[in-house]
Amino acid sequence: xxxxxxxxxxxxxxxxxxxxxxxxxxxxxxxxxxxxxxxxxxxxxxxxxxxxxxxxxxxxxxxxxxxxxxxxxxxxxxxxxxxxxxxxxxxxxxxxxxxxxxxxxxxxxxxxxxxxxxxxxxxxxxxxxxxxxxxxxxxxxxxxxxxxxxxxxxxxxxxxxxxxxxxxxxxxxxxxxxxxxxxxxxxxxxxxxxxxxxxxxxxxxxxxxxxxxxxxxxxxxxxxxxxxxxxxxxxxxxxxxxxxxxxxxxxxxxxxxxxxxxxxxxxxxxxxxxxxxxxxxxxxxxxxxxxxxxxxxxxxxxxxxxxxxxxxxxxxxxxxxxxxxxxxxxxxxxxxxxxxxxxxxxxxxxxxxxxxxxxxxxxxxxxxxxxxxxxxxxxxxxxxxxxxxxxxxxxxxxxxxxxxxxxxxxxxxxxxxx
Amino acid sequence: xxxxxxxxxxxxxxxxxxxxxxxxxxxxxxxxxxxxxxxxxxxxxxxxxxxxxxxxxxxxxxxxxxxxxxxxxxxxxxxxxxxxxxxxxxxxxxxxxxxxxxxxxxxxxxxxxxxxxxxxxxxxxxxxxxxxxxxxxxxxxxxxxxxxxxxxxxxxxxxxxxxxxxxxxxxxxxxxxxxxxxxxxxxxxxxxxxxxxxxxxxxxxxxxxxxxxxxxxxxxxxxxxxxxxxxxxxxxxxxxxxxxxxxxxxxxxxxxxxxxxxxxxxxxxxxxxxxxxxxxxxxxxxxxxxxxxxxxxxxxxxxxxxxxxxxxxxxxxxxxxxxxxxxxxxxxxxxxxxxxxxxxxxxxxxxxxxxxxxxxxxxxxxxxxxxxx
Numbered sequence: 001x002x003x004x005x006x007x008x009x010x011x012x013x014x015x016x017x018x019x020x021x022x023x024x025x026x027x028x029x030x031x032x033x034x035x036x037x038x039x040x041x042x043x044x045x046x047x048x049x050x051x052x053x054x055x056x057x058x059x060x061x062x063x064x065x066x067x068x069x070x071x072x073x074x075x076x077x078x079x080x081x082x083x084x085x086x087x088x089x090x091x092x093x094x095x096x097x098x099x100x101x102x103x104x105x106x107x108x109x110x111x112x113x114x115x116x117x118x119x120x121x122x123x124x125x126x127x128x129x130x131x132x133x134x135x136x137x138x139x140x141x142x143x144x145x146x147x148x149x150x151x152x153x154x155x156x157x158x159x160x161x162x163x164x165x166x167x168x169x170x171x172x173x174x175x176x177x178x179x180x181x182x183x184x185x186x187x188x189x190x191x192x193x194x195x196x197x198x199x200x201x202x203x204x205x206x207x208x209x210x211x212x213x214x215x216x217x218x219x220x221x222x223x224x225x226x227x228x229x230x231x232x233x234x235x236x237x238x239x240x241x242x243x244x245x246x247x248x249x250x251x252x253x254x255x256x257x258x259x260x261x262x263x264x265x266x267x268x269x270x271x272x273x274x275x276x277x278x279x280x281x282x283x284x285x286x287x288x289x290x291x292x293x294x295x296x297x298x299x300x301x302x303x304x305x306x307x308x309x310x311x312x313x314x315x316x317x318x319x320x321x322x323x324x325x326x327x328x329x330x331x332x333x334x335x336x337x338x339x340x341x342x343x344x345x346x347x348x349x350x351x352x353x354x355x356x357x358x359x360x361x362x363x364x365x366x367x368x369x370x371x372x373x374x375x376x377x378x379x380x381x382x383x384x385x386x387x388x389x390x391x392x393x394x395x396x397x398x399x400x401x402x403x404x405x406x407x408x409x410x411x412x413x414x415x416x417x418x
Numbered sequence: 419x420x421x422x423x424x425x426x427x428x429x430x431x432x433x434x435x436x437x438x439x440x441x442x443x444x445x446x447x448x449x450x451x452x453x454x455x456x457x458x459x460x461x462x463x464x465x466x467x468x469x470x471x472x473x474x475x476x477x478x479x480x481x482x483x484x485x486x487x488x489x490x491x492x493x494x495x496x497x498x499x500x501x502x503x504x505x506x507x508x509x510x511x512x513x514x515x516x517x518x519x520x521x522x523x524x525x526x527x528x529x530x531x532x533x534x535x536x537x538x539x540x541x542x543x544x545x546x547x548x549x550x551x552x553x554x555x556x557x558x559x560x561x562x563x564x565x566x567x568x569x570x571x572x573x574x575x576x577x578x579x580x581x582x583x584x585x586x587x588x589x590x591x592x593x594x595x596x597x598x599x600x601x602x603x604x605x606x607x608x609x610x611x612x613x614x615x616x617x618x619x620x621x622x623x624x625x626x627x628x629x630x631x632x633x634x635x636x637x638x639x640x641x642x643x644x645x646x647x648x649x650x651x652x653x654x655x656x657x658x659x660x661x662x663x664x665x666x667x668x669x670x671x672x673x674x675x676x677x678x679x680x681x682x683x684x685x686x687x688x689x690x691x692x693x694x695x696x697x698x699x700x701x702x703x704x705x706x707x708x709x710x711x712x713x714x715x716x717x718x719x720x721x722x723x724x725x726x727x728x729x730x731x732x733x734x735x736x737x738x739x740x741x742x743x744x745x746x747x748x749x750x751x752x753x754x755x756x757x758x759x760x761x762x763x764x765x766x767x768x769x770x771x772x773x774x775x776x777x778x779x780x781x782x783x784x785x786x787x788x789x790x791x
Binding site (some may be wrong): 053070305360361362363364365366367368371372373376377384 | 514642694695
């Protein structure tokens, strides 16, 4: 049953290399580096293409005596020189994760739209999606059944039953809510991450998008993982991309989103408290995936609801974020590597620049008035006494020209030397 | 497109052949010249060991290789320069014995053309005007007519210079003289030839002629000029200094042309202590067909440059000793490189096997410019 492939899976999308400076993604890392050389690391004066921003900066200062202030063709908040980027290397971890979250968000959004239009199940979840879907639908039907039962009881109560019964029923309902929504807190614990409840696979991507800039970045600043690089990067970056503007007043959304993928422990409590109102807040999430640069078409509440409730999510986001959660050690080590390599790259081109400034040069030959040949001619072994040969020469070779005045002239000059 | 040039350049470079010419001079090389005949593979080399060597890169079967020493001409003193004359069977030499000589390669007959009052650093021959011009540390140029050898009445015309000349270079119409004190004169060869003919017929003025150069210039480089070489298209020249720098300038005195001149750093190395070691650029040579040029420095590096697009075409692997002289063959297929120990630091001893003549067989486009960006 060769089913026609609809498009790239989330995995493929997330694996695509992309440009830190303009967020464009590419088929190949090679093409990405070529793009960066052509678009961002090209010297505007002479057109020379450098490999890195540092290289371009040194080139500009040495060749054109100019100071490079910003990267060309970059997004406004990414034009800084403080990050040393080469291909995908050197991209700050927070930016990387934000990008992945955005890719995930866009993917889901596109999925949702497509589903809304076609009514098809999500791609990439083919066989795996169905079993997931069932328990979920059961859940919903369960819920509805319970709701119906509850309503029936209520009507019963209203009809004449004891008011005391209402409370246990209400409690029962609220108890049933935790079974479906109470698990988010469990999501934070790595152990349960193995079987994430379907709905809960969504929080990570949106969580990132809705992160209030202040809290997580403060943590990062304090984190030993970002000793020098993160603060300058994060600071200009955060306000612009993580613009909180779409969410003012959506306290529920903010709270819900406050679970950043990489610091689960600290963020768990707010997740817990804010999760119960989640169903109610769902519609307001419509604005969340939108970013200043990538204005996605707004999704109405129903669509969003469908997106979150109607279909199971492909496992990818859960895995990516789960990975980040499960191996903070690994994460920090790769970040360390990135930073150290970036630091090395940044430090290397600085050296010649320094030299250029101090003009620390040593000339092999520095006599301004005597050429090397003249100096050599003065060496004893090359010594040649022309006057000693003069007579010989005059006698042997130019006797006829002695008549000529000029030659006599030469003799005069020679004679005193005798 | 540009991104592929690097790989093709590499491929070409890999294919380039290099020979070490057999029986090199025993002491430092002062000059190396290719025969101007495009089909010839003859090289003359002058050396501080008082000899002038004549090599042919072709063996008996016409195969170009390490070549063989055809002849050796001993002089009284170290020879500082050599050049081919009207045919490749006559050469002119200049040396520390103050003489400018003509040597007939067929008969080995040596004729003294003129005598300076100090060592003679350079000698050049202009085919177009049939003139031999020598420059000496006595701060004069001597202009000879080669047929003067038969006419004993003829003596060279002396042109006084403001400073010691260090390097001479010719185009079909001009003579560029680079001197001490960063002075540079450009003479019009036609005027020079006319004057010489005139002075020759008029023996009363002592043959010393004050000739106003066509242009007087100050070197664009801040340090002593080491070498000057003219573009084959007669448009300008390149000059190099003892401070690892090369300048490219144009003859045309118009402001537009003068605005095109530029200089660049080269032949430098960063030592371990972070100090930039700057080597003199001893030799420059233009490619006769592509108009690109090669520079050779005290660091033993030879680099090819495109003077028009201001780009380096390539740089060859560093040689173990300083590059004393460079020249392209008449057809541009070979580049001869003379290696001599760093005589710029006045080393007293020349270890054996250090003096070498390397001939590079250039790939089809190895010395071709890359074109504008």
